[in-house]
Every structure is written in structure tokens, then in C-alpha cells.
Amino acid sequence: MKINIYLAGIGGQGILTAAQVLGRVAVDNGVNVLVNETHGMAQRGGVVTCNVRYGDVFSPLIPEGEADVLTAFEPVEALRSIKIANENTYFIVNTARIYPFTVSLGQEKYPPMEYLMEKIKKISRRVVFLDASELAREAGNEICTNMVLVGGIFALGVLPFDKDQFITTLERVLPPKIFKVNLEAFLNGNKFVRDEMAPKE
Amino acid sequence: MDDLISEVIGKKILALGNEAIARGALEGRVDVVTAYPGTPSTEIGDTFARIAQKVGVYFEWSVNEKVALEVAIGAAMSGLRCMTFMKQVGLNVAADALMTYCYIGHRGAHVIVSADDPSCHSSQNEQDNRLFARFANLPMLEPSSPNEAKEMTRYALDISEELEQPVMLRTTTRICHTRGVLELNKIDIREEHRKTEFIKEKYRFTKIPALAWEAHTRVLDVMDQARRISEKCPFTTTEEINGIDESHTDAHDRSDASRDASASSKIQDGFFTDESADSGEKIGIITSGVSYGHLKEALESLKINARVMKIGMTNPLPDASIANFLKSCNKVIMVEEVEPYLEEQVKIIAKDNDLTIPILGKADGHFPRIFEYSIDIVRRGIISALGLEMETKSDNALNVGEMELPRRPPTLCPGCPHRASFYVSRKINKDHGIYSSDIGCYSLGLLPPLRAADVWVCMGASSGLACGFSESTDQPILAFVGDSTFFHSGLSGLINAVHHNHRFVYVILDNSTTAMTGHQPHPGIPRNSFDEIAPAVDIKKIVEALGITFIEEVNPLDLEKTEEVFRRAMDHQSVSVIIAKEPCTLLKLREMKARGQRVVPYNVDLNECKKCMKCINTLACPAFYIRNEDIRINPSMCSGCGVCAQICSFDAISQEGEAVL
Numbered sequence A: 001m002k003i004n005i006y007l008a009g010i011g012g013q014g015i016l017t018a019a020q021v022l023g024r025v026a027v028d029n030g031v032n033v034l035v036n037e038t039h040g041m042a043q044r045g046g047v048v049t050c051n052v053r054y055g056d057v058f059s060p061l062i063p064e065g066e067a068d069v070l071t072a073f074e075p076v077e078a079l080r081s082i083k084i085a086n087e088n089t090y091f092i093v094n095t096a097r098i099y100p101f102t103v104s105l106g107q108e109k110y111p112p113m114e115y116l117m118e119k120i121k122k123i124s125r126r127v128v129f130l131d132a133s134e135l136a137r138e139a140g141n142e143i144c145t146n147m148v149l150v151g152g153i154f155a156l157g158v159l160p161f162d163k164d165q166f167i168t169t170l171e172r173v174l175p176p177k178i179f180k181v182n183l184e185a186f187l188n189g190n191k192f193v194r195d196e197m198a199p200k201e
Numbered sequence B: 001m002d003d004l005i006s007e008v009i010g011k012k013i014l015a016l017g018n019e020a021i022a023r024g025a026l027e028g029r030v031d032v033v034t035a036y037p038g039t040p041s042t043e044i045g046d047t048f049a050r051i052a053q054k055v056g057v058y059f060e061w062s063v064n065e066k067v068a069l070e071v072a073i074g075a076a077m078s079g080l081r082c083m084t085f086m087k088q089v090g091l092n093v094a095a096d097a098l099m100t101y102c103y104i105g106h107r108g109a110h111v112i113v114s115a116d117d118p119s120c121h122s123s124q125n126e127q128d129n130r131l132f133a134r135f136a137n138l139p140m141l142e143p144s145s146p147n148e149a150k151e152m153t154r155y156a157l158d159i160s161e162e163l164e165q166p167v168m169l170r171t172t173t174r175i176c177h178t179r180g181v182l183e184l185n186k187i188d189i190r191e192e193h194r195k196t197e198f199i200k201e202k203y204r205f206t207k208i209p210a211l212a213w214e215a216h217t218r219v220l221d222v223m224d225q226a227r228r229i230s231e232k233c234p235f236t237t238t239e240e241i242n243g244i245d246e247s248h249t250d251a252h253d254r255s256d257a258s259r260d261a262s263a264s265s266k267i268q269d270g271f272f273t274d275e276s277a278d279s280g281e282k283i284g285i286i287t288s289g290v291s292y293g294h295l296k297e298a299l300e301s302l303k304i305n306a307r308v309m310k311i312g313m314t315n316p317l318p319d320a321s322i323a324n325f326l327k328s329c330n331k332v333i334m335v336e337e338v339e340p341y342l343e344e345q346v347k348i349i350a351k352d353n354d355l356t357i358p359i360l361g362k363a364d365g366h367f368p369r370i371f372e373y374s375i376d377i378v379r380r381g382i383i384s385a386l387g388l389e390m391e392t393k394s395d396n397a398l399n400v401g402e403m404e405l406p407r408r409p410p411t412l413c414p415g416c417p418h419r420a421s422f423y424v425s426r427k428i429n430k431d432h433g434i435y436s437s438d439i440g441c442y443s444l445g446l447l448p449p450l451r452a453a454d455v456w457v458c459m460g461a462s463s464g465l466a467c468g469f470s471e472s473t474d475q476p477i478l479a480f481v482g483d484s485t486f487f488h489s490g491l492s493g494l495i496n497a498v499h500h501n502h503r504f505v506y507v508i509l510d511n512s513t514t515a516m517t518g519h520q521p522h523p524g525i526p527r528n529s530f531d532e533i534a535p536a537v538d539i540k541k542i543v544e545a546l547g548i549t550f551i552e553e554v555n556p557l558d559l560e561k562t563e564e565v566f567r568r569a570m571d572h573q574s575v576s577v578i579i580a581k582e583p584c585t586l587l588k589l590r591e592m593k594a595r596g597q598r599v600v601p602y603n604v605d606l607n608e609c610k611k612c613m614k615c616i617n618t619l620a621c622p623a624f625y626i627r628n629e630d631i632r633i634n635p636s637m638c639s640g641c642g643v644c645a646q647i648c649s650f651d652a653i654s655q656e657g658e659a660v661l
């Protein structure tokens, strides 16, 4: 068994935390896992990517074209990491945009949403776009955008654990004070993606 | 309870490679840990800053890597078990101590962690410190996974004790920053860190020139002994990898099935057919470190059978084991990142054993000598080395056509005081000035529109370089240095400038922290590695003591005052020092939050704004954005520094937004 989950986004979006919990649920359930993180320059508004790999894996990095799931915390980042995907890859894409400062300052153009969505849909049929940041706000705090997206991954049925196993882990790793809102966010994302996938599969 | 100090033996935890090294040191009963922060090694120290006091270990963030090494050398000479860690370029700083230390050794145990950074994720070069290990006669281990990093750290301490010689643990970014499953062994939790007595022994650690040759003889003997250890090293393994065996394929691979099928048929058309296997084609592969993981999966996907030797102890090499391995193969492929370190030595071993089998690697261009490796790169290298006619998977990668995506370069945070210092420097000196920069967040001053970094070389170099510019040009010269970097190694260049009367403006960007690596303390602030009160060393007093005649302290967020100070400094006839003092914005925001205070963001009055773009074109704070030609400030990003408001020629920017947390 080999399962490859790729996370891409921007420093400050909680990607490392998402990756850590995705790793922790594996350890809690006796599944081998490797989680690679980007540190360093990432804190200053740069791109952050994480590779989460389950099962018979030895390399910390997912080979090109072999992600089972590409979770983009920001739409442009889905396309930037497109080489990791193939036509069967599940895409979970947060539609909330974060403009690089080069764009906000008018030095570069941010592609229109339609263009981004088109491109991604051309690659894979298994695509869910969601406003994860909005779903997180509904859960109680935009900071939990990461858990909305993790909830989405759990709706795809590709992981060797179920939702309840994840919730047990989440409760173990998060301080009680913030567990509730994170759980809420996780469930929001999970439901949204499940509903989206239902008619197509 | 912190898993990293759990006493439950056999417990499985998820931990970062760097945390694994910290745990391994604990399992190896480490007493003293020293370091200077540097990516990708920093989290080892962040871990010790958190746990050292709970387990009775002495830890310090030292002033620089050389001192960090020396502190641990002192402790190891006293008989304690020590660890010093640093990023790859840190070893250059520590090298002077290291070279002679390796001659004389110690009486305790000492592992030196060198965290190398192939692909330069956060470094100015990708030097391969395995060459240092050879140069210095430093026994070396290379982990291939986080758990192995833990086990090797413990093992390194043990063989260091046996050899009375420091041992290097050479990791790379992808080991340091990968989380894996660790299985815990025993640790001793102590009340306080261990102390011992330094035992005097005539000439043991004082190698006067007349005795230095003796020490050289000693280290050569030590390395002979180390070679015997290397031959038996439990981390060096040989295994048959049966890529052709289909048994590993499972349900999940189905999505890739079509592609895999086409790949394997192509292999059969190419070099590695079943017949050639029967005819006794035996492919050997020698590897070390993180490349081992890439290699295993590459072989599996290429469906190639090979015999793989993973070398765990890579200095000194287990010559006899390698020779035996070579004898069992018809051709050998070398898979290692960066320098052909193993490749060149393996070729010598082959020659010494009269073996003429092809040894394929970097020399003949099959594998790159730059960048870190991945499964894809290793796959391509093997295909090239074996002359297979097949496409690599990545060549099949999705054809998405041309895409113009906006880049996302890192930048100084909104409200970063460095931005203000750079703004003023450029306003005065424009492109005529030479901006000698250094290593830290402020290296990002390179980017437009600030463009306040023409050169940077290594930690502390901005002052020395400025001395050179001052003798080679008559342009105005500004040298920038962070507070932590000033203490690390900026001071010597400044002393040199005073004595030789070089003329430039030395701007010490004092933001009260080591920001780039995640806000570690340094000697200039009144807190130690555990956030306890500690004596602070006053930068201003140091500079005054040098006899410098122009020293001004200014808050860079006050542009008018800052400009006035900079102008006077530029006119000064000898070296001048400006201390631009204002805490890192991230720290400031964190403290405000802790006190329950809120930021009141700035706001652009669209009626007053003339869209002259001055703020955008000269300051470029990332909190700004443009929508429908209107210039606006994102209130959730603005830190309220007020610099933009001081720049605006039309008073269109003011602090009247609502407070946000």
C-alpha cells in the first residue's frame, strides 16, 4: 500500500499542522507514515508544501504524477504543484485567493478564477472546489481552514482510516479549548466534499 | 506530556528528523548540547530549549558555531557527553577549532551534527560536508530516515566515546524536516545536568608544534580503528531489491496501472530483460543518506532487480565490505546527492582490488552533481546508467500547457523595521550607493523596490566587504548587519575598519532577536535559551569602546529622524555606526496579543489618494493591494507601523481603521 497526499499553500495557513495531524493519525493506528515539510523561507509569505505518504514508503517526497490527493489551500498553488498529479488525482481546492504581494502591487497578474478552474478540471474529473475559509468561519474561526480541507480529504475514501479514527487523534493532539471549533471545521469540510462527490462517483 | 521525553520504552511516536536527533542524544545520555541556529538544523535546538531543563541537560544557543563547538569541546575534554549542531555553512565557521580538535580528541563523547542543504532551500550554497569529514579525519554517519537519525545519534555518541574522537552526523534538509515514526528507547531523566572534574594530563590537549606530529599519528590510528568499526557498522546493509517481483503491487496501485504496464513493457524492450537476468547481469548500487529511500522506490517502479549497499558509516568507508560487494556485481551505480564523495573512493577501492567493472555515477553524467535527489531523478539516473530505452514517468507528466502563474517570493513582513531602514538608505543613496548585506531576514532587502543588497557572502561579512569597497571605490557604502549576526561575526570587520580607517556606514539592524530562524535569543537580549533572565551585552557600548566617533541609535519607523541620522552618517569622514533599533514585528505583535492589545491598522483615504503610487513603488509593504485602480491596505495584514503614512505626499494614509486582533 502506498498513499500520497500532497498539501500546497502559503506560510501561515496551518499547512504544517494539517500535515502533522494527518501523520499522527497514522501512528495512532499503526500505519507507517512519512511527512515532509517546508520550513525556512516559507514563513515570509512564501509557498509551503507538505508531502504526506502512508504505507510502504521510503522516500519523503511524492514522485511526479503520483499524488492520490492534491489539497490546495489556495487556487494558484493547485496549478503550481500540478506536476505531482495525474488524471486520477483527487483535487480539493480552496477557492479563497491570497494574492502574492507582486500581484497586489500590480507587478504581476493573478489568473482569473475561471481559468484556474478550467485548467484543473481539464486534468482530472475528481475535483472539488470549496470556499474552505468560509466553511471555517461558519465553524467559528477562519484559522481552521486547514481542518476544513483535512475533513475534505477524509470524504474521499482513499485513506486507510475513517473519520472517527481521525477525530480521536484530533482530540488527542489539540488542546481542549480549540478542539471543538476544529472538529466543527473538519465536519463542515467532510460533509461538503462528500456531498460534492456523491452524484459523480 | 511531551512525547520526546517519554520514558515508555518501545512507544511509537511521530517526530521530525531534527526532533529524532534530539531524542537520540537523550537516549545516548547526552550532557551538554550547544549550537547556533541555522536552517535546516534549528529545530534540534528549539526542542532542547523546551526539554533540556526537564531532563537535566545543559543547552545553550552559543554566539556562533565556532564557540558552540568550543564549549562542547571543553565539556567533552572534561569527560562529558556532548552534541553540537549547525547548518552546513556553520561548519566553515567552526572549522578552525574542528581541524585541530580532530587531532587531539577528547575524553568524553561528542557528536557534531552537520545539517546540509542540497538544493539550497535556505542557504547560500549546497556544500557537501562529507568532504569536511574526510578532510578533518572525522568519523561520520549518514542517516537515511528520521528513526535512523535517532539511532545513529545514540550510536555516534558511543563510538565517539570508544574512539575518544568527535563523530559527525551528516544529515540533509529532507531528513531534518521529515516526520517519521520513532520507536523509543530508554532515557535517563536527571534533576540537573551532570558535572565532573577535569583531569590534568601532561600534553594531552596541548599539542605544541613539536608534539603536533604525534597528534597527527594519533588521528591516523584512530581512523584505522574507526575503519574497523565501519566494517561492522549496523547501519551499513546490503539487500537484494526485487523490483520485478510483482508481490508488492496492491489495490491502491490500480490508478497507476496503465502507466506502470507501459513502463514495464518498455523495459522489456530495452536493456533489462529476463534473459539478461538469466545471463547473470548483476547490478549493484551503492548509496547513502536520504537517497536510499528514493532509490528503493525508484527500483520498485522501474521493476529492476538490484543488489543495494546502503552505507551508514561513510567515513572512514568499510573498504573490505565495499570490495566484496563490488566483486559480487558486474556493474555498479552510485546514488548520492551533491559531490561524488562515495563514487571517487569506490573507484579507488575497485582499482586497489584490480576490479574493472564499470562504476557509473556522476563522472560520466548519469547523475547530477547539483540539487537534492528525488525518486524521479534517481529513476532517470538509473535509466541513463543502464542505457534503458524508456520514458521516465515524469516525462509522461500531465500536459497542462503553458501557464503563467504569479510568483510568490518571500518578502519582509508588513511593518518590518528593516523595510524602513532600507527605504531611507535608498532614498539618500539611490543606485549610486553600494549596499553590502549579510545573512538574515534583511537579505530579503534584495528584492525590488528596496534593492538594498548588492552583495552578501556569509555570516558577518558585510563589514569586511565594506572595508574592501571603501578602498576600491569612492561610492557611498552602507553595510547592514542584524544584531544576532553582529555578535556572530560582524564585529571583527568593524574593528578592522576602525584601525585601517575604512569609511562606510555600518547599520546594525537591531530587532532584538534572531528572526530568520524563528526568534532565538542572542547575547544582546536579556533572556537566555530557556527564556530566563540573563545578562545582556550592550551593542552600543561595544561600538563605543572601539573609539568610533559617530554612533547614533534611531528607531527606523521614524522616517524623518532616521533620514536625518543617515545623512549625517553618510557625511562622516570615518566609519560610522547606526543602530536601527526596533523589535521584529512578529515579536511585537505576539507581545501585543499576549497583553490583549489590538493593532489599529492604517487606511488609505480614497478621496485624498492621488494614485501617484509612491508607496507601492518605493516601499511595497505587502499589506497594500490594488483593486480597481484603488490603492488599499488589508487591515488584517497591516501591523500599524505607520511608515507608509509618513511617505505619502498627500496625507492620504492615516490610522483610523478599526482595531483588529
Ligand code: SF4
Pocket (backbone or CB within 6 Å): A044, B411, B412, B413, B415, B416, B417, B418, B441, B442, B511, B515, B516, B584, B585, B586, B587
Ligand atoms: S520576521 Fe521580523 S525581522 Fe523578519 S521580516 Fe518579519 S518582521 Fe522583519
Ligand code: SF4
Pocket (backbone or CB within 6 Å): B414, B415, B601, B602, B621, B622, B623, B624, B633, B637, B638, B639, B640, B641, B642, B643, B644, B645
Ligand atoms: S502601516 Fe503601512 S507600511 Fe506599516 S504595516 Fe500598515 S500598511 Fe504596511
